[in-house]
Every structure is written in structure tokens, then in C-alpha cells.
Amino acid sequence: MAQKLDKVDAVIVGSGWAGGIIAAELTKKGYNVVGLERGVDKDQEDYIGTKDELRFSRRYEMMQHLNKETITSRNNQDATALPVRTNENALFGTNTGGSGVHWNGVNFRFLPYDFEIYSKTVERYGKDKIPKGMTLQDWGITYDELEKYYDRYEKMAGISGEENPIGPNRSDKYPTPPMKDTPAIRLFKKSTSEMGYHPYHIPSANLSEQYKNPDGETINACMYCAFCETYGCDFGAKSDPIITVLKTAKKTGNYELRNEATVTRVMHDGNRATGLLYTDTKTGQEYEQPADIVVLAGFIFTNTRLLLLSDIGKTYNPKTGTGVIGKNFTGHFNNMTYLGARGFFEDKKFNNFMGAGALGATIDDFSGDNIDHSDLDFLHGFEVQIQTTGNRPIATNFVPKGTPSWGKEFKDKSLYYTNRNLYVNALSGSLPWQHNYLDLDPTYTDFLGNPLLRVTYSYTDQDRNLSRYAVDVCEKIMKKMGADTVEKDEITDDIEFNSSFTTGHFGGGAIMGNDPKTSAVNNYSQMWEMDNLFVVGASSFPHFGNYNPTETVGALAYRAAEGIDQFLKDGGGLLVKGNQVKSKT
């Protein structure tokens, strides 16, 4: 029997960027907030002295233990989904700060085109350009409306950046200057400039200098030690929720974070959410936490699954295309959207072991709709980048094609080329399709007996054509950079989604829009059907841009926090009226 606790103003699932930002904003205004985090309690000191590739990158120290809960995955509706059993295929963050602690720190804003993708595509190319089955839709918000929240997020996180020469409007410059450059970055910038493109430094949450944010939190300067991805920062020099928003929230005295608390249901009466039901995994005791406002700010799989388990919103039906919960699952996929060209240099050595998570350069000349798609067999685009994340020795053993993967020749060549190779790759926009979606698995359950979330996903010619075009561009750039041998990644006709969820970039399931028939939340991340329930995070992306998602998650969280405050002041109601929604009064 669940023990009922005292009511609070707001209860939040998750303590990552989305949950942390909302917690900070609400507690600063005096609301009392409880956060529920399924992972264990972590602080910055837990990450000091942890440059250990085996522990973090191979044994997945910071990732969700799949023995408690995972997802299942398949390629089409006729297949039986298999559980994703090991972290080799599932890098899902957990513990205090969530994925925001082990991220690389790459910070992009999505393009104005992204937010109005349907309208702008139709306007420029006509309706027929959108292939049958592609469920493109506008976000119900424009870039200009979101810009101030992007700016707030950047100032909170202290993002180090260089002006994008062909980027959208900004109300202010980056709070800290760009990071240092490297020989590889200089070579990339020089080569792409000469080719007529517009290179700039990747905007980074690995800070170029020590910075105090508007909330008074200090973030240190990056040491370029090359342990970012899948690691917490040794120096408190990578913006993460622990050293920024969670700290801010705790300082107010109005925030309580409960760790090892697995949320299983949103409690509701059909019209309003009344609280969250969760299990304390240390004791097995079940609790009900009542609240005026309920916020789901977990990873997209958590948010979507909780809505489905709680029977909130209309479940998406891939056959008819009706319903919304589970719709438009998209993302970046490691054997499709992270491809490019590798160059091997015979006589030139780079310090490939140095780096930082978001240290690199990129060009936006092919992003979104920046190229004319009239004669192309795909929509959307990609950014080409060189990333000097810092190669670690177990994971990186790059050898020219034709080299065996073990034995004498492999050992010799993998050692020789360790610091004699560079990689230029493209990150492309993943567009939604009617057949790609999320629902509950009929067979497999978690440690508490609740159904796992099931992913159904397959690639289309859109993905393959876009990726081939992108890889060709990468190849040209790598040749221009002077590599002796350039090998571009292959995209075969039968390449298929491999049920590997290792990029951390996934979206959809509870998407944002201006029509309750085709979206789950409005542009404040407020559920159309339950106005005191807010679902925040990449779960609200109607499609995936070609950029990394975090900054857009952060911006949407700032907007949601503003909406929640408004909602509490106004005494309820929808913050935006949908196209089809009648006024509640």
C-alpha cells in the first residue's frame, strides 16, 4: 500500500538538465519542489580523479543499470522486439544530474527552419516534396519566440562559442569566448574556408575560462584533459546540472531531491494530475507524492512510458496515424547519422589523445534547409564537423581498410596510425515517419513488473540518401585537408537500424505542436489534456534537427518553467489555446 506524503507545489521526475532547470526556476520563486531521481546521489567530488576508460566507457559506470529496466527494439511492426540487454547498446544516463553530467557539452540552437519545418518546406517546394508517410509538422513555436530562452540557457551554462557566420539571429553574444584551437581544427577551418564554406568553433559547455553564471554558480575553465564523454568532469569545468541548476535549487531551501526513487505512475483523476507514485528502491516502500503541478522531465523513453503506463493522452496508432503518445520517434543513430570520412596521414602526427568533449569546428552550409533541395532526393541537412574529443586507447584503433582486426598487422598499424588519422563527420536531421514510434512491450517487464517501452524503427531512403550526400561532402573536405588516404563510410542499400541506442540523441513520443489532435503538449510543454501536467525534454521534439539536442531541451525547460509559474499565478488553465481546443471556461 502506497504511503501518501504531504502535498507540494510541484513534483518533478528526473534531475537532468530539464528537471534541474525547472527546479531552479520554481524554487527561486519560492515554490516548494520535490525531485524524484531513480539513480543514486552524486556530487561533483564523485568525479574527481576518474580518468578511467575501462570503468566509464567500457563498464558504463554512469549509465542506467539495465537489470532494473531497459527498452525493447525492433525494425517493423511484424517483428518481435528484443530487449536491449547491455549498455553496449544503451547509453541512458542516470543518477543525480542525469545525462547532463556525462555529456560532451556540444551546444547548438536548432534552426528557424526546424520549428516551422512543415510550413517552410511546403512554401519552398510544395506539398508533394514531402514523401508519403513522413509525418512532418511545425512545432507551434518559432525560433524568434524561443530565442530568449536559448539565451538564458547559454548564460546559465556559460557556453563558450564563436559567432556562426551564417547562423540565425542572436540577441546577445556567447557568455564566454570560444575554446582553444588545435592543429586539426585549424586545418579543417582553413580547408573549408578555401572551399567557400563558413567554419566556426563548436559552441561548448567545456568552458574556455572560469565563469560565474547569473545564479551565482561558478564553472571552472576546461583543462582539455580529454575525459568528457561518458565521464563526469574532474574539474567542475563542464557545465552540468550538479554544479549549476541543482546547486541553485538546493540553495533556496525549497528543493528536495529524492534519489533511488523509481516513478511508476502519474496519479490523476482523468482531468488533472494529482501526483506521482514511486518506489523507494532501497526499501521497496511505495509512496504517493501529491502536488499541484506534475512535471515529467526524464529521458524521452521515461516520459513516454510514464504517459502510456498512466493512460494519459491518446496512444498513437501507426496503422491509422491517429493518436499522439508515442508518435514521431526520431534521433541520431550510430550507423546512419554519425558517418563521415576518415583520413590517414603518413607523415603527419596529431595529438589525438588531447581534447575536450565539445572541442571542434563545424560548418552550417548544409544544415537544415540551407541548401536548395529542389533537385535532391531528401529533405533537411547536416552539419559537417571535426571533433577533437580526445581519443582513448581501448576504443580507438583505426586502421586503413583491408587491415585485419587482430594479429600482427593490426597491432602494428593500429599503433602507427593512432595519431596519424583524423575524422570528419556529418550529423544529420532525422525526420519522422508514420511507421517509427514508441509503445509498450507486450512481453518484457521491468524489475517492478511494469511493461518496458518498445521502439519500432527502420531507416528509409530519405535517411540513406541524405547520409550518402553528407558522407561525400566529408570525403571532399578530408581530401582537401591533405590526408594521404581518405576512406568514406559506406551506406549500403540494405543498411538498417541496428537497435543500438548509444548516441544519447533521441526525440519524440510526447511531441509539441499547436493542434491537440497531432501533438501531446503545447509550446510550454503543457499537456493539452491535463493542464497541470508538463512533459519536458526531447520527448517534445516533433523531429530531430541535425544538431545536438541539449540546448533546445534547456531552452524549452526555461519556457516550461515560465509557463508553470504563470499557471500557478493564474490558478490554472491552458497557457496556449490550441487550434482545435475550445476554451475551458
Add this chain to the structure above:
Amino acid sequence: MTDKRSDDDKNLDEDGLSRRRFIKNTGMVAGGVVGGSLLGGLLTSQFQTDEETKTDKKQETSSDLQDARMFFNQNDFKVLQAATERIFPEDDNGPGAIGLGVPYFIDKQLAGSWGTNAKDYRERPFLKFNQVENMQQKDSENLPPNPQGAQGEDQKTNTENQRHQSRLNRREIFLNGLRKMNQLSQERFNTTFDEASEEQQIEILQDFESGKVKLKGVAAENFFILLRVATLEGAYSDPLYGGNKNMDGWKMKEFPGAQPAYTNKISQDEFAKIKPISLTDYQG
């Protein structure tokens, strides 16, 4: 014998700051006390000056005492030694798997929670035997020698998820595979795998890699991928796990290990030759 503290104080560098105490200061920085760019300069210069004195000294004491089996029996371990050495052989670059302690590394890893897949989802139903004994899409099943993907990540094969659907845990897969290796060697060459010639060992390993061998409950390719990756892990992980002895794996690869900072070097054009440090020293 001197204790660690006084040992440290003897190893003061010219600025009069001990390595160990210096690392403690790094911890202070993490708390936000000292400005980062200033520290970056200090760190890189500090860590190169007193390099020689410490690392070599430590090796004499403890590492050999760790070389004992926790999981494998004697015969299985001999097969493991021979197999890992074929995957990562000794050559002009330096030691191979055995010299680096890789077999003991794997033994320790299997003895721990990784060996029983403790973090993995292990609920039934599992796939039927014949589905996990044969990997599909043969052309893409081998671990790519040149893995694609950004940020140093291996590109996963199309059958990636299916690869982990065996009901066997890693300990069982290893025993299953190594014993089959030995059995094949006896059948084909009339000798145990570890006594077979290099060419004979390579022939058998290739048959595992390409799936010509049939194992029970797991595809031979899967066992091979596990063996190959575990060998590389043992060659290149921090020495605290029992492999990468004397940091020789890192030295061959010119990987400097747990360096605190490259702030002052990262923009420079020339290649930086830096003596590696392990977590034993870094954590202080």
C-alpha cells in the same frame, strides 16, 4: 620502508611542491577555489618534471603479486593466454597480450560482476538456441577493423542487439569458446591449443571469427568479438586492473594516460611526447 607521505616529500621537484600534494590541489580547483587557466599552466609543467622518480619504483612491489587466477582453471587459462597473444602479439613495438598481463586482466574481469552480466537485463524469454548460434547478415557481422562513428565509438553492426541475446553469461561464453578452441586443436593437430603452432592457432581463431565453428548457445563470432575486445581492454586500460603492465600498452600507443591537463600544449603544432601516468599516481 618509507611510508607514502615521506616518500613524497623526498620527491620534491625544483619548485618545492610534491606531486601528491599537487594533485590534492587539483581537487581544490574542482571545488571552484582556484582559477582554471592559471592551474592549467601549473599542471602541465609540474607533471613533466618529476616523472621518472615515481612510476617505475611502484611496479616492483605489487603487480606481480596480482598475477594469480581467480576464475579460470589452469588449462583454460593456458588457452586464453595463447589466444590473446595471437590477437595482440609481441613484436618490435613491444610486449604482447601475455607480457601486458592481459590474461590475468580478463580473469579478474570475469571473476567480477562483468563476468555474470550483473548490470544487464537478463529476463526471459531469450531467443531460441538456433537464433543466437547463427548470426544473421554474414557480410556485416565481423567487428569492423576500422570502426566508423564519431567520438571514437565503434560502429555497431546490423546484428548488434541480437549479439547480446544469448542466455549464457560472459563467464560461460568464455569457457565455452576456449574449450572448443582446445578441442578443435586436439582434433585437427593432435595437440592442445597452447601447444599448437602460431599458424595453427591463427587458423582456429579465424574459424571462430568467421563463424565456421559452432558453439552451443552462442555464435562463435560473438565469442570472438568478446575475446578480441577484452584483449584490447587488457592491453590499454589503466594498470590498476592488472593489464597494461608498466603502462607498456600506453607507451606503445603514445597515450599519456591520466594527464590532468593539456591546456598549454593543445594548440601547438608539434607532436607531444609525454610520459604516461596511471591513476595510481594521478589520484594521489
